Amino acid sequence: MTEFTPLSALAGGALIGCSAVLLMALDGRIAGISGILGGLLPPRPAADWDWRLSFLAGAAAAPLLWRLALGAPPGFVVSAAVPMLVVGGFLVGIGATFASGCPSGHGICGLSRLSRRSFAAVATFMATAAATVFIVRHVIGA
Amino acid sequence: MRRDLAALISGLLFGAGILLSGMSNPAKVLGFLDIAGHWDPSLAFVIAGGVLVTAIGYRLVFATGRPLYEPVFDLPRRTEIDAPLIAGAATFGIGWGLAGFCPGSVLPVLASLSPEPWLFFAALLAGIIAGRVARSRPTAPPAGAGPAPGVA
Numbered sequence: 001m002t003e004f005t006p007l008s009a010l011a012g013g014a015l016i017g018c019s020a021v022l023l024m025a026l027d028g029r030i031a032g033i034s035g036i037l038g039g040l041l042p043p044r045p046a047a048d049w050d051w052r053l054s055f056l057a058g059a060a061a062a063p064l065l066w067r068l069a070l071g072a073p074p075g076f077v078v079s080a081a082v083p084m085l086v087v088g089g090f091l092v093g094i095g096a097t098f099a100s101g102c103p104s105g106h107g108i109c110g111l112s113r114l115s116r117r118s119f120a121a122v123a124t125f126m127a128t129a130a131a132t133v134f135i136v137r138h139v140i141g142a
Numbered sequence: 143m144r145r146d147l148a149a150l151i152s153g154l155l156f157g158a159g160i161l162l163s164g165m166s167n168p169a170k171v172l173g174f175l176d177i178a179g180h181w182d183p184s185l186a187f188v189i190a191g192g193v194l195v196t197a198i199g200y201r202l203v204f205a206t207g208r209p210l211y212e213p214v215f216d217l218p219r220r221t222e223i224d225a226p227l228i229a230g231a232a233t234f235g236i237g238w239g240l241a242g243f244c245p246g247s248v249l250p251v252l253a254s255l256s257p258e259p260w261l262f263f264a265a266l267l268a269g270i271i272a273g274r275v276a277r278s279r280p281t282a283p284p285a286g287a288g289p290a291p292g293v294a
Contacts, residue, residue, distance in 0.1 A: 001180040002173040005164055009184040012163020013191025019156035020192070021199030026148035028209030028216050031156060033245040038270050043278050051149035058153020059249040065154060066161055076167040076251055078258040084240045089262040091237025092244060093269020097277065098230025100218070104156075104246040106231075107189055112196035113217075120223045125235035126175075132239025133175040 020109055027051055032105020033059075034096035081142075099125070145211040157250035163188040166251045168242025175239055226277075237269075 020031035029036075029051065036055055039046035046052070063073040080088060096102040099121050101110060106125075110118020136142050164170045164184055173182030209215060238244050243262045251259045 002164075002167070002170045002182045002184070004182050005170075005184050006187050009163050009187035010191040012159045012161070012165065013188035013193075014195045015155055015159030015162055016188070017159075017192040017195025017199065019152045019159055020196045021203060022155065023149065023152040024200060024209065024215065025203045025206075026152070026210045027145045028212040028214060029149075030216070030218065031152065033249065034270065037245055037267075038274060041267065041271050041274060043271075043274055051145050054146040054149035055153035055156070056249065058150040058155075059157035059160070059246070060153075060252050062154050062157025062161060062250045063253045066158060073161050073250075074164060074166060076254075076256075077169040078242065078256075079169065079172065080241050080258075082258075082261060085243075085258055085262045086265045088237040088239075088241025089243070089265025090269035090272070091233050092241065092262075093237075093266040093271075094273040094276075095230045095232070095234030095237055095269075096245060097270050097273025098226040099234055100220075100227065100230070102234060102245050103189075104244075108192040108196055109200075110218075111189075111193050112200050115218070116221060117218070117223055117227055121227055121231040124228055124231035125238065128232045128235030129239035130175045130177055130235075132236050133172055134178055136240065137172075137176055138178050 016104070016108060017112075020104075020112075023055070030105055030109045031055075032101050032109055034093075034102040035100065035105055038097060084136075084142075095125075148211060156246070159192075160247055160250045163191075165247045168247075171244075171247065172239075172242045230273075 023029050023031045036052045039052050040049055066073040099106070101118065101121060106118040106121040111122060160166050165188055170182055170184055173180065174185035204215065241262050243259065245266060248259050248263055248266070252263060
């Protein structure tokens with residue numbers, strides 16, 4: 001059970017938005033993590049690996065800067081057992097690759113561009129994600 | 143070089159945004175998806191904040207005609223809603239609902255060196271590679287005009 005945190009959610013979302021706008025303004029790229037990451041991976045990784053690696057390094061280093069500036073970053077609680085993490089991770093990866101995007105690419109960038117593909121993708125993954133959580137928590141009771 | 147510094151800063155902002163929003167915590171993500179349980183609407187506010195800023199920001203940026211460090215905007219060109227999109231999104235959603243992590247939300251928690259995010263991340267990489275292999279085969283359904291997904 002987690003608390004509703006509207007202000008930090010809005011502020012965090014706005015910061016994510018700033019990140020996306022900056023990446024587009026300076027580098028002309030969509031801030032879609034599955035695509036940025038995918039371009040580094042086989043088969044046929046993209047030639048522009050430099051900005052991709054830089055972006056991902058920045059995202060991974062953010063908690064370290066947070067710690068320097070503000071103290072301990074927010075914690076997290078993982079309720080999924082190891083098999084669910086592994087199966088879930090694999091499905092997230094292969095699913096995002098076929099869908100050409102994930103919540104950052106489709107949810108933030110795509111919706112902002114009024115992309116009909118993104119509206120369809122977001123509606124679909126929200127629906128199956130909610131259904132999955134319903135089954136896991138309320139049917140199976142895991 | 144400058145495009146890399148820009149990307150690094152953008153990545154830092156992204157990671158900070160994920161941390162501030164609470165989306166690095168699978169419990170909050172699953173709390174949003176758990177519509178039949180104790181519902182936490184926070185993720186909707188994250189998306190609202192993100193889309194509001196990005197929609198306005200993109201309009202301003204696109205009006206300038208080109209990015210600062212690149213010759214053109216690299217934008218997705220496809221518009222049709224096809225089977226890979228829907229099947230992929232549906233599959234993504236199942237995985238997201240199982241793990242509570244997605245590609246973006248896991249990045250800023252890797253530094254904690256906690257094993258769970260790394261397990262997810264390893265499986266994520268395997269899944270992306272499997273997807274790229276599947277989409278690169280000659281018998282795979284055509285990806286349509288433009289570059290293959292995930293490749294700029």
